[in-house]
Amino acid sequence: MASQDTVKTCRVLTAETIAKNLLNEVRDTLAKIQETGSGQPMLAAFLANGDPHAEKYAEWSKKTCEDNGFKFDLRNVEKEALEEEIMKANEEEEVDGIIVYYPIFPKNPSHDKYVQETVDLGKDVEGMRHQHLHNMYLNIRYLDPPENRKKSILPCTPLAVVKILEYLQIYNPVLAAGNRLYGKTITVINRSEVNGRPLAALLANDGATVYSVDITGVQLFTRGQGIKKVRHQVEDKEGWGLEQCLPISDVVISGVPTESYKVPTELIRDGAACINFSSYKNFDGPAIKEKAALYVPSVGKVTIAVLLRNLVVSVMTGCYSQCDATKWVLTENQRLIANRPAKKPADSGDIAQARNEAFADD
Numbered sequence: 074m075a076s077q078d079t080v081k082t083c084r085v086l087t088a089e090t091i092a093k094n095l096l097n098e099v100r101d102t103l104a105k106i107q108e109t110g111s112g113q114p115m116l117a118a119f120l121a122n123g124d125p126h127a128e129k130y131a132e133w134s135k136k137t138c139e140d141n142g143f144k145f146d147l148r149n150v151e152k153e154a155l156e157e158e159i160m161k162a163n164e165e166e167e168v169d170g171i172i173v174y175y176p177i178f179p180k181n182p183s184h185d186k187y188v189q190e191t192v193d194l195g196k197d198v199e200g201m202r203h204q205h206l207h208n209m210y211l212n213i214r215y216l217d218p219p220e221n222r223k224k225s226i227l228p229c230t231p232l233a234v235v236k237i238l239e240y241l242q243i244y245n246p247v248l249a250a251g252n253r254l255y256g257k258t259i260t261v262i263n264r265s266e267v268n269g270r271p272l273a274a275l276l277a278n279d280g281a282t283v284y285s286v287d288i289t290g291v292q293l294f295t296r297g298q299g300i301k302k303v304r305h306q307v308e309d310k311e312g313w314g315l316e317q318c319l320p321i322s323d324v325v326i327s328g329v330p331t332e333s334y335k336v337p338t339e340l341i342r343d344g345a346a347c348i349n350f351s352s353y354k355n356f357d358g359p360a361i362k363e364k365a366a367l368y369v370p371s372v373g374k375v376t377i378a379v380l381l382r383n384l385v386v387s388v389m390t391g392c393y394s395q396c397d398a399t400k401w402v403l404t405e406n407q408r409l410i411a412n413r414p415a416k417k418p419a420d421s422g423d424i425a426q427a428r429n430e431a432f433a434d435d
Contacts, residue, residue, distance in 0.1 A: 082344075082363075083363070083365050085362065085368045085369075085370065086240075086367065086369050087370070087371075088369065088371050088375045091236070091240045091369070091375050095236065095375065096137070096381070099141055099381045099385065100141055102382075103141070103143075113142060113143060113144045114143050114169040114170070115143070115144040115146060115169050116134070116145050116169065116380065116381075116384060117146045117172075118131055118148065119155060119158065119162075119172070119173045120147060120150070121149070121150050121173075121174070122152065122176065127174035130373055134172075134377050137378070137381065143381060143384065146168075155173070155177060156188060159173070159188070159191045163192070163193040163196060168196060171192050171193070171197065172198055182266075186266070197226070198380055198384060199228060200225070200226040200227050200228040201228060204216060205225050205227070206228070206271065208225040209227055209228070209271060210271075210274050210305075213225065227271075229376050230268045230272075230350060231271040231275050232379050233372050233378075234272055234326060235272075236379065237375055241346055243257060251278075253280060254279040254280040257280070258281070258282045258283075258324075259283045259325075260284045260315070260318045260319055260322040260324070260325050260326070261276070261283060261284070261285050261286065262287070262315075262325070262327040262355070263329055263330075263350075265287075268328050269285065269328060272326065273285040273294045277294035277305035278304055282294075282295050283295070283305075284313075284322065286315060290309065290310070290313070290314075291313040291317070292308065292309055292310065315337060315340055319336075319337070319340035319342070320341075320342055322342065323346065324345060325341055325345055326347075327347075327348075327350070327351060327355035328350040328351045328355070329355050330352060334351075334353070335357050336355050336356050338356070338361055341364050344365070345364070345366065346368075347365045347369070348368075349369065349370050349371060350371075354370065356370070358370065
């Protein structure tokens with residue numbers, strides 16, 4: 074009888090549940106774009122690493138694309154031929170976006186970075202080209218200053234985590250745009266150039282105090298005391314580890330790509346929000362449900378929804394802030410097609426109007 078009366082203190086939220094609203098928006102957006110005569114956007118995906126987790130992610134991507142009105146073309150290639158195949162896709166008019174499942178060369182990360190740079194900037198649906206990353210770190214919104222007609226996009230997995238934090242109401246909408254994580258302390262376990270470091274920067278740029286943890290130690294990402302800086306700054310925290318970070322963190326986000334790794338539950342503060350963006354389970358499920366208030370065990374399906382948003386242009390209206398990622402993404406992640414000229418003269422007026430409305434800033 075006593076067990077039946079026990080009140081659960083942890084709410085577990087799935088990526089599928091969180092992605093639903095994003096996908097509804099994607100479908101509405103695509104319908105508006107297709108009113109101008111555009112066809113189905115195509116996402117070309119390259120699998121060259123033989124990773125079963127990447128293959129599963131590709132399956133999810135294919136199903137999500139086809140269920141929501143997009144074409145998905147999975148291309149299995151040998152890693153030695155990957156660069157050439159990407160360059161071919163860059164020239165294919167029917168290909169609107171390109172993704173590559175990493176890592177391809179796990180023992181040579183610089184080679185993966187080189188591969189990222191071979192994707193055409195206008196088809197970089199993952200936001201991993203240097204120009205996109207540079208703009209993200211510096212809070213620069215446009216690719217073509219001073220005209221400011223082509224907007225950058227944000228890396229998909231970090232942005233998916235931002236959207237999850239928004240869903241969990243970690244962002245405070247009462248605060249000014251760009252400061253809506255002010256007062257929040259967040260630990261991010263993973264500082265890879267693909268996911269962990271961009272995520273720490275995004276969260277710090279929105280006002281959070283972020284402890285970025287990896288095997289080399291801890292770095293503190295902030296916008297200075299009282300969030301006075303325009304963008305984040307980084308400080309090494311000598312002698313710090315999870316023992317110092319986790320007990321003071323409102324949110325714990327882990328993405329360690331190792332099956333054996335587990336975040337030490339005993340260090341996590343009661344009532345924290347915990348998010349796992351690794352392919353593996355970084356949190357001890359039963360134990361974390363006794364400690365956390367909110368738990369998101371995976372983010373993959375939210376990331377796929379963000380990928381689709383990166384393929385379309387929106388005609389939504391509203392106020393968007395340069396620094397606040399949760400509002401920026403309403404237009405930021407729907408612009409690859411909008412950044413290109415219309416294919417048919419007859420469509421140019423409609424496309425131009427859609428572009429102007431989607432990129433409106435108040």
